[in-house]
Amino acid sequence: MKQVDLINGREFREMLSTATSWLEKSASDVDALNVFPVPDGDTGTNMLLTMRSSVDEAYMHNNSGVAEAAKAIAQGALMGARGNSGVILSQIWKGMAEGLAEKKTINGVDIALALQKAADVAYKGITNPVEGTILTVVRDAAQAGQKCVEDGSTDPISVMEAVVEGAAESVANTPTLLPVLKEAGVVDAGGQGLYTILEGSLRYLRGEAEQMQFRKPQMIASSIPLPVRIPQISQVDEVPFGYCTEFMLKGEGFNPDKIRIRLKKEGESLIVVGDENTTRIHIHTIDPGKVIKYATSLGTLHQVSIRNMDEQYQDFLEVQKSRAVEVDTATIAVVSGDGLAEVFASLGTTAIVPGGQTMNPSTKDILQAVNAVVSDKVLILPNNKNIILTAEQVKTLSDKSIEVIPTQTIPQGVAALLAFDYEADFSTNAELMKEAISMVKTIEITRAVRSAQLDGLSIKKKQAIGLLDGELLAAGSNTIDILSKMLAKMDMNQNEIVTVYYGADTKSDEASQVSESIREQYPQLQVEVVKGGQPYYDYIVSIE
């Protein structure tokens, strides 16, 4: 891996530029995470525009050290801040710039300290900081960086790795802290945006800028089980939201604290940030006229935006209504891996509980999901033999009618889900799904955790091993060989479809090779390759 000891001004700018391009790739995904009431309907877009303004400003100060670059970035962010998240992001940059003042080059220790400062400044800019937002994420990320430094690391990559990991955990945890996120079944959009910026920076430091062009940032999944498509509960809330009012004030001798105190009684979500010459103001108010009138007495207004939030809210409700799906019988599946979660969600699973091999969910995790779905009748697909009993336990803890379909593998879960009959009643469906389990065969390719002599096979540690419906059948160094050996032991004339789900650590090229070799050997079969993204298992193969 690339070794970096110090980051200079040019690298700092390049890093932020790369991170901004990285954010651009997932801006619309971040937008999709929005939950009302949010002042800015487009968190991802707003953060991106704010970052672009920062990067533009940074390139105007081309031959400078880190301190000047950071200052330019902060200035650019303030000038170009859009929406709530953009303004908070500009505060994070302001803090970073303060923390990096007078540094020509920086190391990991400097980054950790500056992030700490960034978190402090960001909290101060907000009158009522809310936990479970971008604020929490920047604080947790800073703490993770700090801890890494305390453990003796000084190089930027190690510290940033800790920071990114801390940010990821924090984002995943946001639904636990903020109920509105949990209800909507999403993580916080601003937090996800910040994670993406940090992660993009880390990738730049690692020298991955080239590869990043062909990849997409990862969206963080919630740490608690969230229903996939739980309808938004739209309370009849008569409180009007008023107008989201945003502008930049230019002039002389401003005192942001004084402005903040003066405007505090005019509305909600007040943010006043900046210095004595440039101040950015964001407020949700019933009477924007009053705010504007006051501001014009102080200086000149720029980039004025006043949006009717009640109107936005109505639009939002309409969208939610059209998304809501009534379910008579809910299905809950235990799945790990983004791709597999998507497979289950797209087949109509009501809720996904993250988990699987070596990370079995607790009874409580599954119970939470059972409680969260809007149906009295629940079918649970454990998809792992170690989770079946845990799922059974939930029956005694809930008043809902619950049936556990004893699926031991992902393919069994998919087969069971597909057997669901929309016209059949609850118990018939449970029967149909149980019957479907035997209609599919599962091959799993994973790595041996230790050397062993088992079932007449001599297995070395980390060697690829193949299991057919849980039974160890083959071991070796070449996954393709193992798979074809195992397929050869089955009567493939009896089967029609082979679906290959490849794991998080498996390259898609290799997966295509695998499927190609299956197609060559069995031309009559329909072979499908899906990125399952599951941990530990290089391949999960369904044969039906």
Added chain:
Amino acid sequence: MAVKIITDSLSDITSDLAEEFGITVVPLTVLFGHEQYLDRVTITTDEFYKRLINDSVWPTTTQPTPKAFAEVYDGLLGETDEILVIDASSKLSGTYQSAVGAKEMTEKKGRIEVIDSETVAMGLGLIVISAAMKAREGAGMDDLIKYVKSAINRSHFVVYFDTLTYLAKGGRIGKAKEFMGSVLSIKQILTVKDGEMAPLARKRSLVAGMDYLYNHVGSFRKIEALAVEHTTTQDEADKLANRVKSLEPDMRIYRSTVSPVLGVHGGPGAIAVTVLEAE
């Protein structure tokens, strides 16, 4: 005078069947941009499916006008004084409304009754054919209405979709919309429930899908009539019809091609069976 039976082209009654049973079919219109075609009259099913697959223009459909129905009514009121119109589900098409509206527009006098079949394709077609047979045997209007209303509850239409893209684009997907966007390639099996498309089952392959349709037929104890139809895959539909024949060796199985106005929504590769359960 015998009661005359009218239906619309959503019934998939071919011109041969119409002639055989004395049924009048009022066509809907298929549009490719500004080009208009009368369903199965000025465009054949072959021509249509070729264009559906290859043309960049997305076809749309429109219902017949009340005037079109009124002209058909007046044409028949010379031969009879009683007309029974059986139309496709009013939740899927406005054709029923046009047929009802046209009752007030006729020049000649006579009794005209319009029934919403709450189904479509051969689900409607088999009801129409059986009603036409009863009418020919001399059944009166009141008996026919009673018969048709009972047949509506006995008509079971099940369709295998190779893709749901066409149904979704045409806005007729109804409750089946949750089947959309599947990561795996899935074949969908739908039915018409309460006048709308509704999900029934999902299969991974054509073979499993055809098994499902075959078993659907096998699940009825007494059958009055059977139909198999397709959009583009005649061979597969023929195979299915032969298998179904083994269940009911003495029964005529009505074969049809799905009308262009329905094919717009069904898309290539769709195959359907309809069972008219015996009373």
